[in-house]
Amino acid sequence: MNLVSPEAAGIHTTAPEAATPAPVPPGQGSEHGHQGLPGAPSPAPTASPHPDLAEILVTEEALRAKITELAAAIDADYAGQEVLLVGVLKGAVMVMADLARALTISTTLEFMAVSSYGSSTSSSGVVRILKDLDRSIEGRHVLVVEDIIDSGLTLSWLMRNLGSRHPASVEVVALLRKPEALRVDLDVRYVGFDIPSAFVVGYGLDFAERYRTLPYVGTLTPEVIAAG
Ligand code: PRP
DSSP states (O other): OOOOOTTTTSOOOOOTTOSSOOOOOOOOOOOOOOOSBOOEEOOOOEEOSSTTEEEEEEOHHHHHHHHHHHHHHHHHHTTTSEEEEEEEETTTHHHHHHHHHHOOSEEEEEEEEEEEOSOTTOOOSOEEEEEOOSSOOTTOEEEEEEEEESSSHHHHHHHHHHHTTOOSEEEEEEEEEOGGGOOSOOOOSEEEEEOOSSOEEBTTBOBTTBSTTOSSEEEEOHHHHHHO
């Protein structure tokens, strides 16, 4: 979950390689696994064009360039093969739509919807399937498409679940990752941006189901978060 916490009113943490210095956070998370394509640090925050947002962390232009870059890497790695893209609803809908169209390899699309048991401020890692895949993935090359990896618990569960269905392979492409929030060791092959552990919205990510359609990723103002 892209969790709202008492600290969620702004950027409180910064990934080690992030471009913009920020206040040092309380430590959390664990080491993550090997990544085939490391996540780039998110660009320096820019002023917000939206009244509810405090800062833009990833601009529309940066998102577009990153999707192109990720698609090129995936095209090269899976050349000559067909890939089954599995989008995790709802957050991944934007990256799924843009990435799928940027790829030149043969692809098919599937979606899953999952819900993590827990409160709004903690993820239990116990996941319930709200919508399952429509067909078997046995023998298929599966690429899970995620908008964000926060604690990593949802993806960790999903990888185990999909792996048990006998695919030829299962890899992950995640647009955003919060390295300092990770609670599990995850092998994520493609990562777009490593971002601070702030609550972010836009480009699929929501706050109470709002802001998913913003074309950029940013942080909400403290007032908007407090108002709920
Ligand atoms: C978000 C996101 C991931 C998950 C990541 O989904 O799309 O699936 O949280 O969180 P984790 O790494 O802490 O497990 P969310 O549950 O907010 O649902 P949504 O995509 O429908 O907004």
